[in-house]
Amino acid sequence: MFPKFLRSAMLLMMLLFALSACTTTTQTNLTPVMAEMTATSSPTFTATPVLPAHQSTVTLAPTITSAPVVTSSGDKATFLEENYPDGSILKPGESFTKTWKIKNTGTTIWNTAYALVLSTAIPGDALGSPQQVYVSQPTAPGESLSLSVPLTAPNESGTYTVYWSLQNDSGQMIEIDGGETIWTKIVVCGTGQTCLPAATGGSSITSGSVSASLTSFTPGAESSTAAFCMTYPDNSGGWLPSAGSIALLVDGQTFLAISGGSLQTTACFQFEFPVGAAMLAQAQKISVSIGSIRLSSGSGDPQAQCEAARAILTQQYQGLDFTCQFSFSGYYTDLKLPAGMSVSQADQLITDAIERAVYGPWLLTVR
Template sequence: MHRIVPLGLLLFLLSSCAPTPGASTATPVPTTMHSPLSPSPTPVPPSATPTPTLSLPLTPTISPNDRAAFVSETYVDYTILKPGERFTKSWKLKNNGTSTWNESYFLYREVALQNEPLTSVERLPLAKTVAPGETAEFAVEMIAPEKVGIYTVNWSLRNAQGEIVPVDGGRFIWVTIRVCDGAQSCPAIPSAGSDANGVSATLVAFTPQPQRAVAAFCMTLPGPNYAPSPASVTLLLDGVSYPYSTGGSTSPGCFGFEFPVTIEKVQAAQSVAISIAQVRILGGPNDPEGACEAAHAALTARYPSLDFTCQFSMAGYYTNLQVPPGMSREQADALIVDAIEGAIYGPWQLTVR
């Protein structure tokens, strides 16, 4: 399956394994690359010139000219397999870019989220050229782990320079299986969505990288200016919270955030989730004076001893704050700003595993 990873990632394809590609006037020419579980060296034809193995960068860039579209796959997400069962996972991709894919392009095994790669294959080279508009099928023999659980491994298509060829805008395709023992119940499919106070959130993709983890999610919000408060978005590893390093909107209603944690830390965690504590009108309402007057009417009716004068400036929304007994100035300020900016509190927790 492929993932859109917004942030140059994602990210990312909400309700199904992959979007259905649109009709094409080009006639696809399928090309199948098959890799055995324990591959032996592939003989080089006499006319070919051997090339050294490409050393890949820790943080690969996206190819500016290459594009791919997801066509189909075998063993869709959460397919049930028995412990130790062999299977062949395949992806069919269409060349949607302007460059012709040649034998220097390859499928590369990226990340095993549970530290179970499912196969000894690390690279699967393209067997022949694939012109724009044509399709190629990549097939990899795999083995389900002996332990019951859910397992995901990310793969990417790379060009001769080691750049990632984005698939429908995302960095990766992947395989996700459920391993079930007949004597035990199958592990439940994790929920990737969350609802609270009229707002819903859906996880689009989660991608661990060597020095960071990247999450993409979309939300149904009450207005176009609403967004998660960045400081309220955290990564939870076994219940421990990690703040974001960069993040923001990637498209209307969709967001991408990066967290400074290593891939080893993510793989070692038993539970992984994204938590969003609140959403609000970031940057303030279009009519701050009007929003402040509405907040004033609502809050002074609820807290008779609370008062303030609406006066929008670079210093804030109001002046002349009068605080009720038992309430601190910080608490009063939070109440007023939340009301003016239409804050909605969750939390929304998006489970990765």
């Protein structure tokens, strides 16, 4: 449920919007986000862009073969998700399994002779990757599958990148979003070293019709900032992440954002968390959680939105009813409750419906 002072601020802005609706349309101000929600668990897959087709010359490890020159015309793939995003920090000798989720966007069925083939490693350590990993099941156009490779971090500290190409049963390379490879990039942090999460972004996740992408994560001495952009269920504008649902998760601990709001574009946001670099350097898992989004104040006609919500809710919950009357004190009056429903539960249902709340969570992996 909203804190009372946030509710009043929202309603004041929406009332001003309603009064000015007959004149010119004003641009929505960039405001701090609103509402309250607790972050929960989420898929651990994240996404990064695929390298473009043109790549610079690299040194090949002795056991690695270069990607085939011939590219299949009927086979295409789109990269969806991955775990261990670029810059993931591992301990010397630590074992891990890298997994990519890929969609068949071509015109042919991928059979079990299709394979992910080791291509290139920089600076030459392939992290113990097998030469090839075969597709586990036939995958028709439009279907997705996961490809996993068991790997081991080197004993020496440093940054390591390994590339693989996807090949069909004739050994022809399959383009992935127009690029030639997918990859993993890790940082091996030795004992006594201070290794921070990568400050660049790239992690993203989609749930339903909403997606979120981490664009940057910057640790500081006393606090850290994360920036991300989102796509929304429609182009109506006015969508914001719900305040109280933005959190930094560090090894199971939850740190709510202490400040933040929208950037120059209303689809991108930046938040500050009360966690410094020293704590992050020791953490095993770090992620940014977005619990929910909703329409901001001033993004529509509150009376019409309330009437639409009432029509739906009174059908879904027998005995629930209210009168839509937008004012400084709330969206509605004359609340009637069905058996077993509390006032706070009803208020949450009504508020969520009016503000078209969409719940995630969207979990953006930093490490």
